[in-house]
Amino acid sequence: METVLSGIRSTGNLHLGNYFGALKNFVKMQHENKCFFFIADYHSLTTHPTPADLHGSVKQVLSEYLACGLDPEISTIFLQSDVPEVAELYLLLNMNAYIGELERTTSFKDKIRLQPDNVNAGLLTYPVLMAADIIIHKANKVPVGKDQEQNLEMTRKFAKRFNHMYKVDYFPEPVAYNFGEELVKIPGLDGTGKMGKSEGNGIFLVDTPEAIRKKVMRAVTDSGPVEKNQKMPEPIRNLFTIMDVVSEKSTLDYFLEKYNNCEIRYGDMKKQLAEDIINFTAPFREKILSISSDNQYLRKVVSMGAERARASASKTVREVREIIGFKPF
Numbered sequence: 001m002e003t004v005l006s007g008i009r010s011t012g013n014l015h016l017g018n019y020f021g022a023l024k025n026f027v028k029m030q031h032e033n034k035c036f037f038f039i040a041d042y043h044s045l046t047t048h049p050t051p052a053d054l055h056g057s058v059k060q061v062l063s064e065y066l067a068c069g070l071d072p073e074i075s076t077i078f079l080q081s082d083v084p085e086v087a088e089l090y091l092l093l094n095m096n097a098y099i100g101e102l103e104r105t106t107s108f109k110d111k112i113r114l115q116p117d118n119v120n121a122g123l124l125t126y127p128v129l130m131a132a133d134i135i136i137h138k139a140n141k142v143p144v145g146k147d148q149e150q151n152l153e154m155t156r157k158f159a160k161r162f163n164h165m166y167k168v169d170y171f172p173e174p175v176a177y178n179f180g181e182e183l184v185k186i187p188g189l190d191g192t193g194k195m196g197k198s199e200g201n202g203i204f205l206v207d208t209p210e211a212i213r214k215k216v217m218r219a220v221t222d223s224g225p226v227e228k229n230q231k232m233p234e235p236i237r238n239l240f241t242i243m244d245v246v247s248e249k250s251t252l253d254y255f256l257e258k259y260n261n262c263e264i265r266y267g268d269m270k271k272q273l274a275e276d277i278i279n280f281t282a283p284f285r286e287k288i289l290s291i292s293s294d295n296q297y298l299r300k301v302v303s304m305g306a307e308r309a310r311a312s313a314s315k316t317v318r319e320v321r322e323i324i325g326f327k328p329f
């Protein structure tokens with residue numbers, strides 16, 4: 001049995017990218033593997049949320065997870081901050097992580113572009129905490145979207161470095177995983193790049209139908225193809241990519257044919273896409289609203305998860321301390 005672990009930052013609502021990048025497959029996988037799924041609330045502190053916002057977002061994301069079909073009876077669902085052992089492993093791994101390699105990661109460069117006035121050390125060492133999250137449970141598979149590939153590479157590097165330094169075969173080298181398929185990148189509606197929480201280009205599972213229609217109708221397009229079978233520019237390809245995940249294949253084929261024959265009307269395509277997204281998100285939205293109003297249930301889920309996650313994490317930290325050479329007198 002494999003150990004699978006994945007996580008999501010609690011810095012905003014879940015969007016289609018999170019669902020198709022990480023959650024969809026996790027929900028499938030949880031029946032055949034030992035699964036951990038957590039909310040990265042320590043990680044979210046890099047954006048300086050207020051205490052009230054922090055708690056509210058964690059609760060929201062937890063409700064959204066559960067609404068997607070994560071089962072707290074079979075998977076360990078927990079909050080990162082309920083497992084302080086991860087902070088200790090992070091500290092230990094930091095001694096062996098180098099400034100140069102951290103500065104070069106794409107996610108660091110992306111993040112400092114988004115928040116140039118708040119380039120804190122937590123952002124720099126973000127991949128170290130992420131590595132600690134993963135290897136503290138000795139996970140070997142990590143369901144993530146394409147944007148996390150490099151962070152997983154860093155995780156392998158830190159795991160390997162630890163093993164090498166202490167001449168042990170202790171940590172596995174985890175791989176990014178998408179149920180045997182290529183890692184996915186769901187694009188945003190602003191023409192370029194990926195859908196993100198902070199980019200203002202996302203469709204959230206909790207969005208109302210009106211909000212979805214508005215967002216999709218505003219999506220960037222162009223004046224239309226002029227030659228048959230013309231190569232698609234990025235904003236148009238992005239609309240098709242989203243359609244590919246939420247619509248019926250026949251709908252996708254219909255609009256592809258229209259595009260290839262230069263007969264496409266983007267307004268029609270967007271209307272259809274908006275309705276398909278609404279159909280897709282509606283059941284999630286309903287569940288999110290009912291789960292988030294059930295505090296007692298949420299409390300039970302996180303306390304169950306914390307207990308299991310701490311048992312697994314404290315075992316690792318105990319063994320790591322021993323390997324490093326911390327000894328009782």
Ligand code: TYM
Nearest residue numbers: 007008009017018021022040130144145184185186194195
């Ligand atoms: P986060 O919160 O940005 O995203 C959570 C998950 O959603 C995926 N994702 C996407 N997939 C496809 N297309 C997109 N547009 C898209 N946007 C987001 C991400 O790849 C991710 O799988 N660093 C992580 C949180 C984290 C973590 C971990 C994940 C902390 N520790 C340990 C796995 C294992 C993050 O910020 O994800």
